[in-house]
Amino acid sequence: MRKRLIMSIGFLFLATIVAFVITVISYPSANHAEELATVKILEGAWHYDKNPDNDYSPYILEVTVGTTVTWINEDPVPHTVTTKDKMLNSPYLYKGDSFSYTFTEADEYNYFCSPHPWMKGIVIVRAN
Numbered sequence: 001m002r003k004r005l006i007m008s009i010g011f012l013f014l015a016t017i018v019a020f021v022i023t024v025i026s027y028p029s030a031n032h033a034e035e036l037a038t039v040k041i042l043e044g045a046w047h048y049d050k051n052p053d054n055d056y057s058p059y060i061l062e063v064t065v066g067t068t069v070t071w072i073n074e075d076p077v078p079h080t081v082t083t084k085d086k087m088l089n090s091p092y093l094y095k096g097d098s099f100s101y102t103f104t105e106a107d108e109y110n111y112f113c114s115p116h117p118w119m120k121g122i123v124i125v126r127a128n
Contacts, residue, residue: 035067039121041093046077046116055113056121063103064128070100080114081121 045055052059056071063069071081073093081090081099088111090099103109103125113119 035064037061037063037067037069039069039071039123041071041073041075041079041113041119043075045075045079045113045119048116048118050118052120055116055119056111059120060122060124062124062126064126065103065106066128067125068100068102069123070098072096072098077116079116079119081111082114083109083111 039061040057042054042057047054061069071090071093073079073095076095078092078094080092081088081101083089088101088109092115093099103123106125106127109123109125111121111123
């Protein structure tokens with residue numbers, strides 16, 4: 001009986017150690033954490049006023065490769081996030097809707113709103 005108890009405790013201890021090691025190995029380190037950024041489509045952005053800071057905020061966003069950018073529409077008017085080559089081509093975003101994209105290549109990405117082409121923004125993606 002005592003031998004069984006010792007073996008059970010030993011097995012439980014070993015299982016705990018194995019679970020701990022698996023957790024530590026599979027947990028992403030701080031160096032591999034996904035980077036996130038947000039761009040707001042401001043209320044009233046559809047009004048043409050020649051000031052790009054009133055449309056997408058920030059107007060110019062700088063990130064590193066691997067960053068996921070999320071655009072959130074705060075305007076009651078629907079908008080899109082679109083590049084000329086359609087690499088970015090969100091559906092219509094209604095108030096409260098969002099669109100996300102993970103940038104995998106360093107470059108400068110100029111985007112606009114399809115129904116309001118004067119609304120423009122820039123994402124500058126730098127290598128890590």
